[in-house]
Amino acid sequence: MNKKVLIYRYNSICEPFVIRALQSLGVHVDEVTEAITNKDMSTKEEMLLVSNKLTVNRYDAVYSINFYPVISEVCRIYKVPYICQTVDCPVFELYSHSIKNECNRIFLFDYAQYLEFQPKNPDCIFYLPLAADVEHYDSVIKTITPADKHFASDVAFVGSLYSEKSPYSKAELSPHLRGYLDGVANAQLKVYGYNFLREVLTQNMVDEYKKNPDFYNFPEKSDKNEIAFLADGILGYRVAELERERLLGLLSEYFNVDLYTASDTTNLPKVHNRGTATTLTEMPKIFHLSKINLNFTIKPIRTGLPLRIWDIMGCGGFVLTNYQEEIAEYFEVGKDIAVFGSEEELIEKTRYYLEHEAERAAIARNGYMKVREYHTWEKRMELVLETVFGQI
Numbered sequence: 262m263n264k265k266v267l268i269y270r271y272n273s274i275c276e277p278f279v280i281r282a283l284q285s286l287g288v289h290v291d292e293v294t295e296a297i298t299n300k301d302m303s304t305k306e307e308m309l310l311v312s313n314k315l316t317v318n319r320y321d322a323v324y325s326i327n328f329y330p331v332i333s334e335v336c337r338i339y340k341v342p343y344i345c346q347t348v349d350c351p352v353f354e355l356y357s358h359s360i361k362n363e364c365n366r367i368f369l370f371d372y373a374q375y376l377e378f379q380p381k382n383p384d385c386i387f388y389l390p391l392a393a394d395v396e397h398y399d400s401v402i403k404t405i406t407p408a409d410k411h412f413a414s415d416v417a418f419v420g421s422l423y424s425e426k427s428p429y430s431k432a433e434l435s436p437h438l439r440g441y442l443d444g445v446a447n448a449q450l451k452v453y454g455y456n457f458l459r460e461v462l463t464q465n466m467v468d469e470y471k472k473n474p475d476f477y478n479f480p481e482k483s484d485k486n487e488i489a490f491l492a493d494g495i496l497g498y499r500v501a502e503l504e505r506e507r508l509l510g511l512l513s514e515y516f517n518v519d520l521y522t523a524s525d526t527t528n529l530p531k532v533h534n535r536g537t538a539t540t541l542t543e544m545p546k547i548f549h550l551s552k553i554n555l556n557f558t559i560k561p562i563r564t565g566l567p568l569r570i571w572d573i574m575g576c577g578g579f580v581l582t583n584y585q586e587e588i589a590e591y592f593e594v595g596k597d598i599a600v601f602g603s604e605e606e607l608i609e610k611t612r613y614y615l616e617h618e619a620e621r622a623a624i625a626r627n628g629y630m631k632v633r634e635y636h637t638w639e640k641r642m643e644l645v646l647e648t649v650f651g652q653i
Contacts, residue, residue, distance in 0.1 A: 262646060264321040265289045266344075267314055269307075271296040273326040274540050275348045275568070275638075278394040282638040283324075286646065291318070304331045315339045322649060327352050328367060330359035330480070337362045342649055348391060350374055350562040351493040358482040360386075366649050371565030372587060373456075387648060390591065391568050392641045393575025395633045401545040402576065412543065413550035414519035415615060416512060418557075419538055420569065422524035423502040428475035429495055438469055442496060449500050449560060450507070453602045454584040456563045458492035458500075467491050493561035501559040508557065511604060516611055521547065548578035552621065553614055556582035566591070574598070574632045579625040581610060591636065597628040 266288050270276050283290050293310050296302055308331045311323060315335065322342040325332055327349060336343035337359075346368040347355075355374075360367065361382050368389035369375040375388040434442070445461055467487040470476060477494055479485040506528055512518050513531035520526060521538040538544045548554050554573045558566075564586040573580040574597075581599045582588070592598045599614060601607040614621045 262287045262650070264646070264650065265291070265319065267291050267293065267311070267318075267320045267323045269293045269296070269311060269323065269325040269329065269332055271326070273348060275326050275346075275391075277541070278392075278397070278638040279324070279326070279346070279642065281394065281397070282642040285639055286642060288646070291320070307331050308335055311335045312339070315341060322366075328354045328357075328360070330354055330357035333357075333359040333362050333365055336364040340364065342366055344368070344645060344649055346389065346645070347371070347374065348568055350559075350565070351489070351497070353477055353479070353490060353494065356484045356486055356489075357480060358484070366645075368645060368648075371562050373563035374565070389641060389644060390566060390587070390636070391571050392636050392638045393571040393632050394638050395575045395629075396637070397541070398545045398549075398572075398576045401542060402549050405546055405549065409546050409550065412546040414547070414552065415517040416553045416555065416611060417519045417521070417547055417551035418505075418509060418555040419521040419544055419547060420505075420557075422505050422509075422522060422526070423498050423559075424506075424524050427495075427498040427502045428473070429499040429502075432470065432473045432475065432495075434473075435469065438466060441466070442499075446496055446499050446503060449496075450504055454586060456492075456497075456560045458496050458560060459488055462488050462491055462496075464488065470495070497559055497561040501557070505557055508555075508604065508607060511608065512555075512611060515608060516615065519551075544572070545576045548573045548576035551578065552618075553611060554578045554580050556580055558583055558585055570598070571632060571636060574625075574628040575636075577625055577629040579614065579621050580628065581607070581614065592628065592631065595624070597624060597631055599624060 266283060268290055270292055280290050293314060295310055311332055312335050320341055322344050323332060323336050324344045327347055328345045333343050343364050344366045347370050350371050355378050365382060365385045367386045370389060370391045372388055379386040449458060470491055477490045509518060509532050510529055519533045519535050521535045523537050526532055526534040538547055556569045566585055566587055570580055570582055584600050584602045594600050599610055601610055
């Protein structure tokens with residue numbers, strides 16, 4: 262495809278995957294990379310970086326991972342399509358009034374996220390699940406040698422415990438509100454497949470909580486959905502923190518559990534803290550060599566499949582994940598992927614699949630084949646280009 266796309270980068274782990282996919286489809290890619298190293302860039306600086314590029318070059322589109330209202334505004338002025346793809350949830354920038362710009366081509370990976378925002382710009386917002394860069398992962402896995410055997414685990418989890426990402430514990434709250442929110446978080450812990458956090462919060466609770474400095478300051482030109490922020494940006498992370506510590510602690514009572522994280526694991530004495538793993542080179546080896554790879558989806562991802570599921574399966578790894586509504590859209594449970602819906606089922610299935618090697622290997626193989634065939638970044642970017650430019 263004879264198209265030229267400018268990619269605004271901020272160091273998302275998905276950016277290299279998208280760039281490789283676009284280039285393989287014949288798209289010429291230029292990059293704006295200043296935000297990778299400068300995390301304190303102002304909105305005006307972001308605007309100038311993109312507008313300067315559009316002034317001196319002709320581009321068929323500008324692309325970014327997640328939504329940048331300022332880029333949308335620049336593209337509106339220059340009459341250039343702005344393509345963005347969410348890989349995270351929540352993305353509070355989507356509440357900006359800039360979401361309504363006609364230049365936008367916004368692709369959301371979580372169907373609940375899509376249903377929430379699509380009515381704001383029905384012709385310009387689309388649903389698109391995430392993917393795996395299978396070609397890259399294959400190239401890493403081919404390099405595995407006996408020296409890499411330390412990456413093999415019975416049960417492995419790669420990710421944050423959210424203790425450092427959750428501001429809830431430090432918030433100053435009345436005993437009444439703290440007690441209520443603790444109760445809500447603990448109740449949500451027990452429910453798999455449905456996020457009710459927004460439904461049990463009121464504006465009065467928001468008004469008390471937002472006296473804390475960590476509360477998101479919605480821009481002036483935005484739909485200020487403060488209940489969504491308290492539910493997803495505060496309580497959603499708190500539930501993730503409680504859930505990950507609880508489930509990993511439970512599993513470590515019965516099995517050998519290896520955790521790759523930068524988080525504090527003091528409260529998990531029986532979990533083996535293996536430190537961090539590099540995303541593009543070590544993580545694929547862990548996923549491929551470990552018997553069981555765990556996925557715990559954070560609650561703000563209400564129905565969708567997080568990147569971690571696609572990555573594990575794209576590496577030929579066996580994945581045991583919490584239930585998510587969209588799993589059945591893409592995979593057959595028990596054939597391509599293993600799913601748990603309670604703490605008891607997590608323990609039971611971990612034990613079962615550790616003891617049934619042939620079945621475990623077959624599921625990992627089936628999942629890998631399905632992702633390789635239907636769910637690569639190249640397949641996704643083909644759909645993006647068709648949506649934006651017509652048939653390719």
